Amino acid sequence: MNTHELFHTLHQLSRHLTNTLNEALKPLGLYGSQWSAIFVLKTKGFLTQKELCDYLFVEAPPMTRTIQRLVKQGYVRQVPGKDKREKIIQLTDKALLEYPKWEKTVFETNESVLKNLPETSQEELLRLQKSWLQQLK
Amino acid sequence: MNTHELFHTLHQLSRHLTNTLNEALKPLGLYGSQWSAIFVLKTKGFLTQKELCDYLFVEAPPMTRTIQRLVKQGYVRQVPGKDKREKIIQLTDKALLEYPKWEKTVFETNESVLKNLPETSQEELLRLQKSWLQQLK
């Protein structure tokens, strides 16, 4: 098995998709890292920063930065938790208003990079990736 | 098809593997980006910086940094080309001497993260990734 090629193509795919997403989000004034946090917050309602980190498997410092940017743009609110160390994060009305446009853009971008990959391949790829990722944790 | 999950797991896999590789290379005094350049130089002999960029699908500025670090460590030499804008990059004897150890470390790291993923899955994954990547270019 050519493990080198496997890692190399995976790395390139990831970079390519990140770049494509960032380019699509640029006119909306968002970055990919912000979108990933927004997406989780939209589906989960509200979370502490720690929970957001755990969910996205990202360390705390980059998450602090992402959230501070979102706060500055008025898309996210930080509410102190019962445990006063915690900050509970939630989307603002402004964000909820913009959300459908963001989601549409991301969805269309995803579709466009997948349009030549058969549906069965997409599903097989997802299955293999999930299985691999699970074994790594 | 859940495109979001597909991109999310791909991104996480890529990050996880990058981190694992960097951790394994740390005691050798190398970073992953340096290894990827070294690997290409070892298999191709010598290349201009431009050719290295094209091969790794990386922009010129990060490649400049990677090479400058390798030059500083004495693992790489920059020779002016016939076209005086170009710099031809080649591994030094010092690098060639260390190479087997580096390769062994990387190989073992790759094996360790793949050990629970069946060979057939690995091959299928590589096939799907290559096919997808090809369609994106």
Add this chain to the structure above:
DNA sequence: TTCAATTAGTTACCTAGGTAACTATATTCC
């Protein structure tokens, strides 16, 4: 109960990789 250990979040600084703007050399076209 008080003092040590743990935890949530921040700050500072590192690598990876991207764009924009620049320099210096090559190429093209009149």
Add this chain to the structure above:
DNA sequence: GGAATATAGTTACCTAGGTAACTAATTGAA
């Protein structure tokens, strides 16, 4: 041949994400 254009590489600066060291709050144990 000389001016415009293209190309290789560098520099400056941006985001993404990592570790180490720190603060403040909480938990646990003597």
